[in-house]
Amino acid sequence: xxxxxxxxxxxxxxxxxxxxxxxxxxxxxxxxxxxxxxxxxxxxxxxxxxxxxxxxxxxxxxxxxxxxxxxxxxxxxxxxxxxxxxxxxxxxxxxxxxxxxxxxxxxxxxxxxxxxxxxxxxxxxxxxxxxxxxxxxxxxxxxxxxxxxxxxxxxxxxxxxxxxxxxxxxxxxxxxxxxxxxxxxxxxxxxxxxxxxx
Amino acid sequence: xxxxxxxxxxxxxxxxxxxxxxxxxxxxxxxxxxxxxxxxxxxxxxxxxxxxxxxxxxxxxxxxxxxxxxxxxxxxxxxxxxxxxxxxxxxxxxxxxxxxxxxxxxxxxxxxxxxxxxxxxxxxxxxxxxxxxxxxxxxxxxxxxxxxxxxxxxxxxxxxxxxxxxxxxxxxxxxxxxxxxxxxxxxxxxxxxxxxxxxxxxxxxxxxxxxxxxxxxxxxxxxxxxxxxxxxxxxxxxxxxxxxxxxxxxxxxxxxxxxxxxxxxxxxx
Numbered sequence: 001x002x003x004x005x006x007x008x009x010x011x012x013x014x015x016x017x018x019x020x021x022x023x024x025x026x027x028x029x030x031x032x033x034x035x036x037x038x039x040x041x042x043x044x045x046x047x048x049x050x051x052x053x054x055x056x057x058x059x060x061x062x063x064x065x066x067x068x069x070x071x072x073x074x075x076x077x078x079x080x081x082x083x084x085x086x087x088x089x090x091x092x093x094x095x096x097x098x099x100x101x102x103x104x105x106x107x108x109x110x111x112x113x114x115x116x117x118x119x120x121x122x123x124x125x126x127x128x129x130x131x132x133x134x135x136x137x138x139x140x141x142x143x144x145x146x147x148x149x150x151x152x153x154x155x156x157x158x159x160x161x162x163x164x165x166x167x168x169x170x171x172x173x174x175x176x177x178x179x180x181x182x183x184x185x186x187x188x189x190x191x192x193x194x195x196x197x198x
Numbered sequence: 199x200x201x202x203x204x205x206x207x208x209x210x211x212x213x214x215x216x217x218x219x220x221x222x223x224x225x226x227x228x229x230x231x232x233x234x235x236x237x238x239x240x241x242x243x244x245x246x247x248x249x250x251x252x253x254x255x256x257x258x259x260x261x262x263x264x265x266x267x268x269x270x271x272x273x274x275x276x277x278x279x280x281x282x283x284x285x286x287x288x289x290x291x292x293x294x295x296x297x298x299x300x301x302x303x304x305x306x307x308x309x310x311x312x313x314x315x316x317x318x319x320x321x322x323x324x325x326x327x328x329x330x331x332x333x334x335x336x337x338x339x340x341x342x343x344x345x346x347x348x349x350x351x352x353x354x355x356x357x358x359x360x361x362x363x364x365x366x367x368x369x370x371x372x373x374x375x376x377x378x379x380x381x382x383x384x385x386x387x388x389x390x391x392x393x394x395x396x397x398x399x400x401x402x403x404x405x406x407x408x409x410x411x412x413x414x415x416x417x418x419x420x421x422x423x424x425x426x427x428x429x430x431x432x433x434x435x436x437x438x439x440x441x442x443x444x445x446x447x448x449x450x451x452x453x454x455x456x457x458x459x460x461x462x463x464x465x466x467x
Contacts, residue, residue, distance in 0.1 A: 043365060044452055064453040069367035079358030081376070128366060 002071065002136050002167060004042060007050035011037045014050070015193040017186060019136065024158065024168040026178035028196065029188035035171045036076070038188060039138040042169070043073035054135055072134035076141040076171075078125035080113045088128055098127045102153050118145030126154060130161065137161060137168040143177070155181055201411045213238075255324040264324040268308075268331050272301050275339040282343040285350045286461045291447055296342050296440055303436030304334045307428050315424055333404065333425055334432040337389060341433035345385030345441045350460055352377035353448055360455055370449040378445055385437035389430050396426065 002019040012034045019025055027035050041048040044064050052059045052071075059067045082088055086109035089095050099106060102123045116124070122145050129137060137158065143151035158168055158181065172178050178185055185196040216238050223230040255263055276297025286292035308331045312318065318326045353360065356377060363373040396402055404425060408418035450456050 045361065045365065045454055047454070047458075063369075065364075065367040065369050068365055068453075072367075073365045075362075075365070077358070079360070079362030081356075081359035081363055125362075132366060 001055060002042075003051075003053045005051040007038070007041055007048060007052065009037060009041045009046060009048035012041060012048075012191045013193070015041075017193065017195070019167045019169065021165050021167055022162050023184070024162055024170055024182045026182035026185045027169060027171045027188060028173070028175070028178055028185055033188045034191040035188050036140055037191070038193065039073050039140055039169065039171065043068055043071055043138055045073065069132050070134055071136040071138065072129045072132055073138040074125050074129045074140060074142060076122075076144060077118075078121055078128075080121075083112060085109055085111045085113065085116070085124055088124070089131070091131070095127050095131060098130055098157065101157055102127065103150065119147070119150055122146065123150070123154070126157065130157065135166050137166070139168060139170045141171055141173065144173070151177070252324070252328065255328070259320065259323060261320075261322050264322055264327055267324065267328060268305070271328075271331060271335055272297065272304065275300060275335045278339055279343045279346070283347050283350065283464075285354065285463050287350075287444065287447060288459050288461050291459075292461070295443055295447065296346060299440035299443060300335065300338050300342055300436050303432050303439065304331060304338050306435065307334055307432040310431075311424065311428050329404075330425075330428070334428055337429040338432045338436040340388055341385040341437040342440045344388070345381045345437040346444055348384040349377055349381035349441050349444055350448070352380055353455070354457060354460070354463075357455065357457065364453055364455065368453075370445075370453045370455075373453075373455075374445050374449065378441055381441045382437060385441065386434060389433045393426055393430065396422075402426075 001021055004018070005016050007015040015038060017025070027038065029035055037046070040046050041050075042052060044052075044059060044067055054067075054070055059071070080088060086092055089109075092109050096106065099108065104120070104123060108120075108124075111120075113121075122142055126139075126142055139158070142158075143154050146154065155177075158170070162168060168181075170178070170181050172181075187194050187196040216234070220231045220234050222228070223234060251267070255267060276293055279296035279300065280286060280293050283292070287295060308327065311330060312321050312326060316326050316330075353374070360373045360377070364370070392400070402422050402425075405418045405422040408421060409415055413421075448456050448459055
């Protein structure tokens with residue numbers, strides 16, 4: 001279980017909530033409301049205060065890289081450090097089934113990053129994160145660049161991740177998607193987080 | 199040693215060439231005459247002052263005054279490092295980081311040379327200490343400025359790539375490695391180039407100076423080799439410590455990229 005208590009950072013007021021195993025919670029709110037800031041703060045990527053624990057282990061008690069392998073942020077516009085897709089996957093064969101599940105060809109290993117579409121980037125970034133087998137996925141509009149079939153494939157992969165006993169926080173603009181992937185919604189507005197009624 | 203002393207009339211005749219430059223600038227409307235005049239005047243005053251200061255220092259041979267002169271040189275060079283950064287670290291670090299790394303690197307290498315190769319009497323004799331330090335400082339300064347500038351530029355430009363690695367559990371050291379490598383390469387490139395070109399493309403100033411002063415060319419070459427080795431050592435030491443320290447300053451113990459500790463880009467660099 002992920003537990004967030006009094007999480008605070010510039011642009012985000014004290015946020016507190018719990019996320020059970022096998023649960024996905026949707027985060028909704030207008031652009032610039034602080035949704036990405038919330039996810040970045042949970043992943044400890046920016047300066048922030050607050051107590052965040054995973055399975056009763058505080059993130060303050062473990063090195064940040066270890067925390068980020070357990071609670072992994074997948075940004076809406078992922079970054080790339082190598083020239084080709086394959087350069088981001090130390091073990092491409094291990095990624096094969098996920099690549100296939102997201103309707104990407106096996107030959108995409110040699111694709112240059114510069115030529116990828118937004119949707120392709122988002123799918124590779126999700127695969128990259130899933131390969132770490134994180135306990136919690138922090139998804140920042142992971143299907144904004146995808147067509148409905150692509151989005152459905154991503155939703156299936158995240159459902160598989162949940163079925164293994166893991167959890168996810170899913171930022172989305174799409175009310176229907178929020179209803180499909182999550183039983184619960186949090187609303188962010190002006191940096192304030194509230195449990196959304198639905 | 200015999201060398202031909204110059205009198206001020208000789209210099210005045212040579213200075214006519216600069217006057218000619220000024221005349222050209224006016225005739226061709228280059229607009230450089232004012233800057234040229236100021237630069238020439240500054241050079242004359244600065245060099246004459248240095249001559250007087252060095253003469254005084256050489257006659258008193260005091261460890262305190264030699265150390266003070268050396269410190270002043272380091273502080274000026276530190277300002278130069280700061281002035282050459284497109285993006286400076288915020289606060290005291292803008293000046294302090296480059297300057298302290300340069301201070302450590304240049305003094306270590308200078309003292310090393312004074313104690314082992316030169317063995318002057320006394321070892322801190324300003325006739326050896328100050329010229330040696332000056333040459334090492336000049337190059338270490340260039341190395342550190344290039345290294346820091348390349349590092350900060352790369353961190354800002356590649357922020358997405360670096361944070362992507364951090365998000366996936368890379369340590370700050372792993373995530374900053376490409377930028378650190380690029381910074382050290384550009385810091386060391388000038389000294390590598392100048393070692394390769396020296397003797398063929400350029401005759402180093404110090405060596406030609408010694409030859410003009412009547413030193414046997416082979417002896418002058420030996421001095422030049424010593425200086426080049428010292429410069430290479432000082433530049434590498436200074437650049438590596440400065441780039442690594444800046445890398446630590448621009449990240450934190452929670453392995454976050456801290457570009458908020460970097461000032462905005464400045465124009466005109």
